[in-house]
Amino acid sequence: MLLDLAGVVYDGDTPIAGAVAAVERLREAGLPLRFVSNTTRSPRHRIIAQLAALGVEVADEELLTPALAAVEWLRRHERQPHLLVHPDLEAEFSGLRGGNGHAVVVGDAGEAFDYASLNLAFRELIAGGDFLALATNRSFKDADGQLSLDAGAFVAALEFASGRSPIVLGKPSPDFFLSALADLNCDATDAVMVGDDAESDVAGALSAGLGAALLVRTGKCRPDDETRFDPAPTAVVDDLAAATEWILKARRAETDSGDAP
Known part of the structure; x- marks a missing residue:
């Protein structure tokens, strides 16, 4: 599971309604999470502290930002x-x-x-x-x-x-999505991305080979965004709480059919 932050989990300094409980529900379901943010104004420690203040505990290794990817690139080259x-x-x-x-x-x-x-x-x-x-x-x-x-x-x-x-280095780069999945023991085709940006979050994830990408109507999402970029979202949902319901329902269907890992 890959989750965008701004516009999905929080809006400024305020958690989006139902988002904190949705993250906890995903964790309780045993789904490994990575938080993938394209923010390039805030350092990682500030993002983690902001999330903690909102009631979302995120370990350092669970957060991937373009700045981290850039530092690794600069060191490597x-x-x-x-x-x-x-x-x-x-x-x-x-x-x-x-x-x-x-x-x-x-x-x-x-x-x-x-x-x-x-x-x-x-x-x-x-x-x-x-x-x-x-x-x-x-x-x-x-x-x-x-x-x-x-x-x-x-x-x-x-x-x-x-x-x-x-x-x-950030979304919609395929390498960014795939590096987020690298230590999750999860094939790209089994992964789901949730974001509010139909281009970078959703089309980017699907182009990188992820199995599904959900567009939430919170954050910067605007009417008809789902029709503006290709590939189109797997589904358009109201918010992270609704995305969580969609994901868990799909997981139950896979389990019932015997296709779940």
């Missing part, structure tokens, strides 16, 4: 990061000492997105630096309840200007 990320996220990249060149790392930098910072990143790219995008989401639900520009627009601007295609 021995690159020094040139960061265009939110100031709160910079500490996640401390201690990296790459000796084989630079890599531009782009996340949701928020107010730090300005001409000077974008131009510096552009110059690094045309000088040969690697291009890492933490995520390519088009929008996110902001604190005022409205949609705001996410990192994808700025990644696209740098891609256009430099003529370079980024390595995408």
Whole structure:
């Protein structure tokens, strides 16, 4: 089971109705969970503390973020990061000492997105630096309840200007989904993703080979989102509580048919 966080488990600092109980119900059913978030503004420790304050206990190894994937990539390729990320996220990249060149790392930098910072990143790219995008989401639900520009627009601007295609480390990268499943002893075809983003969460998961992906109507989901991207959701449900009911019902049907692992 892979669960998105913002828009699925919580909305800002408030748990979505029924979400905390739904997570507990999934755990009680014995389903292994991974929380896969494309947030690139908050460090991992803050996300885990936020969840704990909402009543959801998450172990460090249960949370996968694009920043974690980026740090692993930078270490593996021995690159020094040139960061265009939110100031709160910079500490996640401390201690990296790459000796084989630079890599531009782009996340949701928020107010730090300005001409000077974008131009510096552009110059690094045309000088040969690697291009890492933490995520390519088009929008996110902001604190005022409205949609705001996410990192994808700025990644696209740098891609256009430099003529370079980024390595995408978060959703919808297939590697991101599959790495989340790697230590769960779960085949991709047996896994289910639950998210509020029809493109990155749902179509991304299905394109990565997951057996099912459910779109919840909470968070940033908008009417007709289920028709805008391919592959389409396996099902569209009201919220995580309804997704949990769908998952457990499907599991019971598999058990009754003898197909459950």
